[in-house]
Amino acid sequence: MRKKLLPFVLSALLMGETVMAQTIEMIIGEQAFTIELLEHDAARAFADRLPMTLTFENFGSTERIAYLKQSLTIGSAPTSADPKVGDLAYYIPWGNICVFVKDFRHSEDLVPMGKMSFEATKALKESGNQPVTFRPVEKKQ
Template sequence: MKLKASAAAIGLMACGVLSAQTIEVQLGEKAGTIELNVNDAACSLLEQMPLRLKFEDFGSAERIAYLPQKLKLGSSPTSCAPSEGDLTYYIPWGNLAVFVKGWRPSNDLVPLGKLSDQALEIIKSSSNRTIEIRAVRSK
């Protein structure tokens, strides 16, 4: 429980300043990073760290995972035109969506960040295995 509180504290500190926050995804020995955007929804995601999520295919363009709690949006943008490697949040269903290829501009889709090539490969190849996600450092 201390780990969760510490990660949340890191996230809250990062949200108090105008700086990017890096999170890490890990599957087995493989790890990659995601650079979060500076917005209220990304801060809300940090408050839920660490996470253990299973991603599933949704259509041909994205892999999705459901969060334990919906994100608080605040003043976050609520539409975007996602490209490959984008991390987003779909408002109506309360799920994360990682785009494995580009997609059309969409309403109710909050941009959260950008995956590194390594993180994108982990998400793509995860099948139904659990991925660990945690805050690692502020920039």
């Protein structure tokens, strides 16, 4: 299996595409949305803590943020990003998860964590102070 997967991963890296590692779910009210996490230490550290319920707040008109109880282990994850709408990220100095609802400029100390669909981003943007739960995707048998 590794021999079959390795060429795909290498070609994706060489072509500048992002390799997604894991799919998780975000639950708001009765709706579930999938989020594709990136393949790096910080994203794995986040996924390892799931399930987790957070309350998001607006940070300006550009992002929604929620604070984690403990900071994430960054490891070899990238520590800067050019966030676009739907990007899930981790801001190192404040220890918060953020979701961009508008494109933003290049930012240091911002770890890209994953990508949300337009629908998921819109739901989070409109969620107010509702609890938002992140959980692993249940594997179908």
